[in-house]
Amino acid sequence: MDRFVSNFTLRIDAKGRASVPAAFRAVLARDGHDGLYCYPALDRPAVDAGGHALLAEIDTLLDRFPAFSEEREEFAAALFGTSETLKIDGEGRVMLSEPLKLHAGIADEVTFVGLGHKFQIWEPGRFRAQLAEATEKVRALRKQLGSQGARGVSGARE
Amino acid sequence: MDRFVSNFTLRIDAKGRASVPAAFRAVLARDGHDGLYCYPALDRPAVDAGGHALLAEIDTLLDRFPAFSEEREEFAAALFGTSETLKIDGEGRVMLSEPLKLHAGIADEVTFVGLGHKFQIWEPGRFRAQLAEATEKVRALRKQLGSQGARGVSGARE
DNA sequence: GGAGTTTCCATTGACGCCCATTTTTGCCCA
DNA sequence: TGGGCAAAAATGGGCGTCAATGGAAACTCC
Numbered sequence: 001m002d003r004f005v006s007n008f009t010l011r012i013d014a015k016g017r018a019s020v021p022a023a024f025r026a027v028l029a030r031d032g033h034d035g036l037y038c039y040p041a042l043d044r045p046a047v048d049a050g051g052h053a054l055l056a057e058i059d060t061l062l063d064r065f066p067a068f069s070e071e072r073e074e075f076a077a078a079l080f081g082t083s084e085t086l087k088i089d090g091e092g093r094v095m096l097s098e099p100l101k102l103h104a105g106i107a108d109e110v111t112f113v114g115l116g117h118k119f120q121i122w123e124p125g126r127f128r129a130q131l132a133e134a135t136e137k138v139r140a141l142r143k144q145l146g147s148q149g150a151r152g153v154s155g156a157r158e
Numbered sequence: 159m160d161r162f163v164s165n166f167t168l169r170i171d172a173k174g175r176a177s178v179p180a181a182f183r184a185v186l187a188r189d190g191h192d193g194l195y196c197y198p199a200l201d202r203p204a205v206d207a208g209g210h211a212l213l214a215e216i217d218t219l220l221d222r223f224p225a226f227s228e229e230r231e232e233f234a235a236a237l238f239g240t241s242e243t244l245k246i247d248g249e250g251r252v253m254l255s256e257p258l259k260l261h262a263g264i265a266d267e268v269t270f271v272g273l274g275h276k277f278q279i280w281e282p283g284r285f286r287a288q289l290a291e292a293t294e295k296v297r298a299l300r301k302q303l304g305s306q307g308a309r310g311v312s313g314a315r316e
Numbered sequence: 317g318g319a320g321t322t323t324c325c326a327t328t329g330a331c332g333c334c335c336a337t338t339t340t341t342g343c344c345c346a
Numbered sequence: 347t348g349g350g351c352a353a354a355a356a357t358g359g360g361c362g363t364c365a366a367t368g369g370a371a372a373c374t375c376c
Contacts, residue, residue, distance in 0.1 A: 013358065
């Protein structure tokens with residue numbers, strides 16, 4: 001498997017460590033990135049995490065701006081400046097930093113959610129709520145697609 | 159890791175010394191540059207810092223202008239003319255010069271911010287303010303990209 | 317001979333690394 | 347098909363090391 005799929009809820013121990021799900025670790029190992037690359041998700045209370053593929057996303061975004069331009073610097077600060085590469089210990093665990101935990105509202109449990117080329121880390125309650133909401137949206141969208149006639153159906157799979 | 163990522167806020171001691179974050183020192187060591195190459199950031203109250211990679215980027219920028227052109231001279235003066243190479247002591251600390259501290263408004267605490275190929279040194283309060291602003295801009299950009307159709311989403315954070 | 321440095325050493329608290337234990341999962345065989 | 351066994355994953359905790367920091371000692375240059 002070469003992408004992050006499914007979701008897992010795990011505990012955070014007294015030292016603030018949480019095991020990265022074995023399935024995700026396997027993907028990361030293939031990716032070859034040393035440590036877990038993370039940053040606070042932009043528009044939701046979660047942490048984005050991944051390896052080289054995730055870094056490449058940021059590079060793509062930044063490459064829209066010339067070196068030394070004001071915009072470039074600002075964006076680089078917002079993206080790289082808020083990122084961290086968490087060490088993964090011998091048992092496959094990471095320690096989320098305070099800023100990350102704060103952003104996601106994480107206390108003593110976390111939910112890892114696969115999103116294909118990256119995954120997110122959520123506070124379990126918030127994830128359930130967000131999932132229910134998203135499910136509703138997808139249903140509505142699907143209904144809409146269905147009413148547009150047969151052609152719309154091909155795009156319904158996401 | 160081969161780039162500057164994340165941010166660290168550290169104290170300046172009574173003798174004006176501040177530890178360079180270990181993570182940044184590791185990148186600098188790999189870069190091979192002896193000492194910390196610094197200059198006042200062009201359009202913001204911060205200090206740009208880095209090693210060979212930063213110098214190379216400056217060269218690239220200057221090469222975009224014809225030799226002896228006015229712009230070239232101006233950029234060269236702004237970047238090279240005001241730069242200094244700070245010594246890094248045995249414990250990984252540097253002493254910011256007065257001009258640099260003045261430009262960035264630094265007193266007794268500094269925030270090191272990774273920008274990929276280089277990093278910046280800020281007065282912590284100013285950095286927080288600038289980060290909030292920049293984060294808003296990134297959100298706006300992402301929204302804009304997202305509305306350009308499904309294909310545009312790939313370059314953005316979620 | 318002092319002020320300002322630079323180098324070296326000491327302290328402390330966080331974190332990395334290692335090992336033990338428990339829980340879960342997958343598999344084999346009765 | 348239902349145990350029961352084995353391997354892997356998750357979890358807990360001890361301890362040594364290193365980063366950050368503070369301060370003393372040696373050194374230079376006026």
